[in-house]
Amino acid sequence: MMPNLFSSFDPVTIYSLSLNWSSSMILFFLIPLLYWTSPSRWISTWLTITLLIHKEFKVLIKTPIYLGSTLIFYNLMIYILFNNFMGLFPYVFTNTSHLNFTLYMSLPFWLSFMLFGWIKNTTHMLAHLVPQGAPNPLMPFLVVIETISNLIRPGTLAIRLTANMIAGHLLITLLSNSSSKIELVLISLMIIPQIALLILESAVAMIQSYVFSILMTLYSEEIN
Structure with missing residues (x-):
């Protein structure tokens, strides 16, 4: 029984060390060495997935010279997806349930987009602060709203990624903790909702990684 419901999201659990963050690096150890050296079915599978996601992102990027940036957003999506799925395994720390992890991914991208846009396309960025066809009296308020x-x-x-990962994990934790206090017959009945929650969380892990990368792609397109 956990002393606190939110203790599963505590990164400091092993001898007062933050070793739980190391789960975000397991992905690089799971990739076989042959993935980098010779063609294989593993490479063919990843290439197929890459092309499918590239076609999805390519629709959002209208500037032809920036089509190669889809590879960045694809890798971002795969990285978030892996960390979301890792949190579904028992005794594995969920990195994406912490703001100091998700913010370190969103803030550098946003800063790079803003710096690139204001340095290279200053006129476009200024014009983007006022929607087309807006009445003149409302322009100062629209500039403030767009800036915010x-x-x-x-x-x-x-926050979107963190909140979605915390919500599902808390429901699973509540069901798991309550199962230790009920009878054996009721435990068998709780397996069905727990399986349903795991399936839901798997879908949420995929959807949130997709939404995060899609929104990043849209933000990058606004500066061009």
Whole structure:
């Protein structure tokens, strides 16, 4: 029984060390060495997935010279997806349930987009602050609203991913903790909702990684 419901999201659990963050690096150890050296079915599978996701992102990027940037967003999506799935395994720390992990992914991307846009396309960025066809009296208010919406983008991205991962994990933790206090017959009945929750969390892990990378792609397109 956990002393605190939120203790499963505590990164400091092993001799007062933050070793749980190391689970985000397991991906690089799981990839076989042959993946980098010779063609194989593993490579063919990843290439197929890469092309499918590239076609999905390519629709959002209208500038032809920036089509190669889909590889960045693809890798970001795979990395978030892996960390989301790792949190579904028992005794594995969920990195994406912490703001200091998700914010470190969203903030650098957003800063790079803003710096690139304001340095290279200053006129376009200024024009983007006022929607086309807006009445003149409302323009100062629209500029303030658009500025605030741009500033909170990295925070909303990080909070969206963190909140979705925490919500499902808390439901699974509640069901798991309550099963130790009920009879054996009722435990067998709780297996069905737990399996349903795991399936739901698997879907949420895929959807949130996709949403995060898609929104990043949209933000990058706005500066061109």
